Amino acid sequence: MSIPATIDHLLTVEDYLALGVPPSGYTELQVGRLLMSPSPVPDHQHAGRMLANQLDGQVPEQFEVITDVDVDLELAPPDEPGTVRRPDLIIVNRTARQRIRGHGGITRAAEVAVIVEILPPGSERTVRKTKHSEYANAGVPHYWIISLDEPVSVAAYHLTDELGYIDGNDVTGVFDTAEPFPLRVDLERLI
Secondary structure (H helix, E strand, O other), rough: OOOOOOOOOOOOOHHHHHHHHOOOHHHHEOOEEEEEOOOOOHHHHHHHHHHHHHHHHOOOOOOEEEEEEOOEOOOOOOOOOEEOOOOOEEEEEEEHHHHHHOOOEEHHHEEEEEEEEEEOOOOHHHHHHHHHHHHHHHOOOOEEEEEEEOOOEEEEEEEOOOEEEEEEEEEEEEEEOOOOEEEEEEHHOOO
């Protein structure tokens, strides 16, 4: 990725994609503004992989688990400043990857059933407030926030038509859910 020394305008999703992949760390786009973050620490990456391993065999056939991928939240028309987030894990309709392979682009929020963010140090406000609001506005039906602090916990949120996300209580030990389909996660196996 060759990021210009100065960016003199707010970026559309297309502008953002044209920048390519940075040599270190990762980027996100928030209402046209490029955000750069360092690569996650090993515990964070390990937790994401362990979660994906647990979920892989449980999701219905029309879905798949993908880690660390850009998602266009589709909060603005294509010619306006966009928002692209890179969650730690998504459960997405299998046709999304087929669409991208055939036509290009990135995963769209409308294709995602669950977004998972693992809390990185110093980013609790961004994950619990900003991304919480963005994912709800984008219509992502389920949003999970995992904290690796002992004891490992997950707060699972589900979208309603009138209230946005209904906040879930923190769960430790084993997380069982029926929504969007039956899933079971042994949280202690994430660390």
